Amino acid sequence: MPKYKQIFENNKKWVEEMNASDNDFFKKLNEGQDPDYLYIGCSDSRVSTEQLMGVKPGEVFVHRNIANVVSNIDLNTMSVINYSVKFLKVKHVIVCGHYNCGGVKAAMQPQDLGILNPWLRNIRDVYRLHKAELNSITDEQERYNRLVELNVEEQCVNIIKTAVVQKHYLQTGYPIVHGWVWDISTGLLKDLNFDFENKLKEIREVYDLGHGQ
Ligand code: CO
Numbered sequence: 660m661p662k663y664k665q666i667f668e669n670n671k672k673w674v675e676e677m678n679a680s681d682n683d684f685f686k687k688l689n690e691g692q693d694p695d696y697l698y699i700g701c702s703d704s705r706v707s708t709e710q711l712m713g714v715k716p717g718e719v720f721v722h723r724n725i726a727n728v729v730s731n732i733d734l735n736t737m738s739v740i741n742y743s744v745k746f747l748k749v750k751h752v753i754v755c756g757h758y759n760c761g762g763v764k765a766a767m768q769p770q771d772l773g774i775l776n777p778w779l780r781n782i783r784d785v786y787r788l789h790k791a792e793l794n795s796i797t798d799e800q801e802r803y804n805r806l807v808e809l810n811v812e813e814q815c816v817n818i819i820k821t822a823v824v825q826k827h828y829l830q831t832g833y834p835i836v837h838g839w840v841w842d843i844s845t846g847l848l849k850d851l852n853f854d855f856e857n858k859l860k861e862i863r864e865v866y867d868l869g870h871g872q
Contacts, residue, residue, distance in 0.1 A: 694720045697743040697834070699736070699814070700755040701727045701762065705843055708755075712848075720747060726762025726810065727754055728781045729817040737821070744823045750833045752818055755848075756811040757841040763807050782806070785813045808851055811838040815853050822868035828859065829869050 677684045696719040698708055708721050722739040729736055743749045756763070765772060766782035786793060789809045796802040815838045818824055827833060838853035863869065 688717055692717050692720070692747065694718055694743075694747060695750045696720065697722070697740070697747075697749045697752045698755060699723070699727055699729060699739075699753065699818075700841075701725065701757055701760055703757060703760065706755075706757050706841060711841055711846070720749060725775075725778060726760055726766070726782055727756050727814055728762075728778065728810075729754065729814040730778075730781055731817065731820070740818060740821060741823045744827050744834055748827075748831075748833070750835065751837060752824070752834045753837045753839055754811050754814045754818065755839040755841055756807045756814075757843055758804050758807055759843055760807050760810075763810055764803060767803065767806065782810055785810045788813065808838075808840055811840060811851060812853060814838075815855075816858060816862060819855075819859050819862045820866045820868075825859070825863065825867070825869040 674685075681687075694717065696712075696714075698712070698719050699722045700706055700708060702723045702725055706723075708719060708723070709716070712719060720739070720743045722736060724733075724736065729740075731737070740752070744752070762779065763782055765775065766779040766786070772779060786806060789806075793802055793806060793809070796805055815836045818836050824834060824836070828835075836853060836855045836858075838851040840849045840851060841847075842849060
């Protein structure tokens, strides 16, 4: 049997298990979604969103790309944020990076990576913003880990710059933006305790889009 066909066997087994624990599981799932969370993470195959969060299908709206980047001109990410905040009314938006992220590592290499260049530029910009702190870290692995964390924080800031997040927060008190890092070596999540309220105030001094329409 070709390896990929095993997936269909796995799927049948999973359906049986889910039905055994709740016979109406798929019926309820079919009725619609009402997730509390939007998760923006890395595409890395080792990072399994629902498993590391311990949640079931229907509980988290997910967007993944290389190195969990939130780019203002990426129609995909911006659509996900707008839809989930405006229509699904998610209460929490999470940016979750991970240590040993290949995308972040690639951005630290001095080389032309073709079509990846404009994407990784977002992470190089994070490095430039925090150059003094990062350059003061002599251990390369530690500097890399810190860039993973700073990248998460800067992507949280990019989320706060959007009109939809500013408006919904001012009107309803939600969503709250969080920055996390997942440690592949232990499986544990680390909360970077991103200071959402103060960052929002700071950001709105320049990027205030909370008015109009
Ligand atoms: Co990654």
